Amino acid sequence: MASAPENEKNASAPEKKTLTLKSMINNEEFVVDEHVALQSVTIKNMVDSDCAGDVIPVPTISGEILALVIEYCKNHANPSASEDDLKKADAGIVAKDIYTLIDLVLAANFLDIKGLLEVTSQKIADSIKDLPHQDVREIFGVENDYTPEEEAAVRAEHDWAFEGFP
Amino acid sequence: MEDGSSFVRRWEDMDIDILVRIFQSFDIFELTSGIAQVCSAWRLAACDPLLWKTLDLSVLKSNFIKIPGNILTLIFHYDLYVRDDQLTYTAERCRQLKRLVMPAWNRIKKTGICMAIQMWEDLESLTMPSISNPPYLMEEIAKNCKNFAELKIMGPCDIIFACALVEYLPNLKVLSLRCSTIWNGCSNHYLGTLEEPRSAKYISLSPSRNPSTACTKKSAQGARRFNS
Structure with a gap:
């Protein structure tokens, strides 16, 4: 400057x-x-x-x-x-x-x-x-603290958002 | 300096407030897709009320939705179960609304829809599901919406519905029951009691399973266009 x-x-x-x-x-x-x-x-x-x-x-x-x-x-x-x-x-x-x-x-x-x-x-x-959430985890160094069941539940929570959309 | 170990340490400084700030530019799809799956803290951030204060539906597949702004037509996705507070928020920002298409309102209570109707004095057209106790709604519409003329019902149209229409909205220009199952006699009940059947310009019944189409037709002879 x-x-x-x-x-x-x-x-x-x-x-x-x-x-x-x-x-x-x-x-x-x-x-x-x-x-x-x-x-x-x-x-x-x-x-x-x-x-x-x-x-x-x-x-x-x-x-x-x-x-x-x-x-x-x-x-x-x-x-x-x-x-x-x-x-x-x-x-x-x-x-x-x-x-x-x-x-x-x-x-x-x-x-x-x-x-x-x-x-x-x-x-x-x-x-x-x-970015896929797996990549985000890697980049941010975030530990996945979900159990497989919890992760499936979170995914199911939002499934409606994808219905009918490519 | 970007080695993994120091990076993980810094991640712990990344508090939820910063995440929420980062997510602020995300639209409804981005908020509800991958980020909640990253970890529980991210899910918490993605659910922060700050991000959902503005419900921007413009990304849904509709050309009509644009909030905020002086919009005239509002069409909700049929899978979108709007809540009372979201409806109130929307109503406050769309005071000039003329046409509302809201196929799903299982999560809306009487007070929520009535409050919205009171704000929509210019409402002319409504597409709604069948509800169990329609008279209060028809009354609210009759009281507040002077130009109300079109009603489309999705779901069973029973005698209570027909009676409510007769009582409160006898002068509809368009009544569409295309997506309805009409209980025997209901349409006759409505059409038969119209003092001036000619006021109904367009009555649409077609793909509905209607056991009494023939007599309905007869009752609706005065209507200028009858689609069956």
Whole structure:
């Protein structure tokens, strides 16, 4: 975001404030402008209640994912970005494999970033929509906790939905 | 970093709220197909009331259903057993409804259908199953729907039904009993008591097992079109 410093000149705050986010998974650190980081409601609450030190530790989110989250926040903190630009940028961020997307949706949920949560959820929904449930189990690492009888019962529950439809 | 073990650990952070959010874009078929079979937590998420708050029937095989919006015709799939709350929800969003086709209403109670009828002042046409106690419904229609003109009954049409029609809806333009078994004399009862038989433009009885077609025909001579 080369344009970020220029935008800052117009801002009323004379001094650019930054926050450092640190991934507790691999100790990677990211220095970001405060207004960028504040798009996370979780971080905003920490800052507002003076709980944030110089370095904000982010548990359970890897550096790789945190970088994506920050990219999203930077894009959306840029007031000159058009809606089209943002859409394209969002599409780029979520154009990842399903495993990265699951990490990303968890991160968006933890950091409470509504827009990112929405685009990521939608992307995951689109990816799993047409998958057989066995594949979904494998991808999500979900253990099948049904007994064969229960599974048959669940299937029977929805059989009507397929009747008469190809 | 995407090794299996760390991934399974992270799955446990995937709480139901996130799953529900992911499922929010699913339509009725996607919600009721594979995802409930993944595991019990997914089934729970797929059944979350948030996902069923809006009952979008537009994916069912009908060109007519579109909710929300100012729709005039609403046709439910014959296998879809709508509940009272779903019917009320639908009625509130289709105030201008003129035609309702609802072949299955075993799960609808008297209060549910009456509340819906009260909201549908413009209702003109109804396709309904045979119900055990029809007078209250006919009365409700007569009271609320000034332009009501067409009734199609699917299921046995007995003398109580005929009497209810005579009492409350004597001026139907179309009465279709094509999918009915008519009890002997019922159609005569209705047609015979019409003060102005010409008001019935079209009475359809054909494939129904009707033991008294001949006399019905006679009674319905005034009708402009009689299909048998």
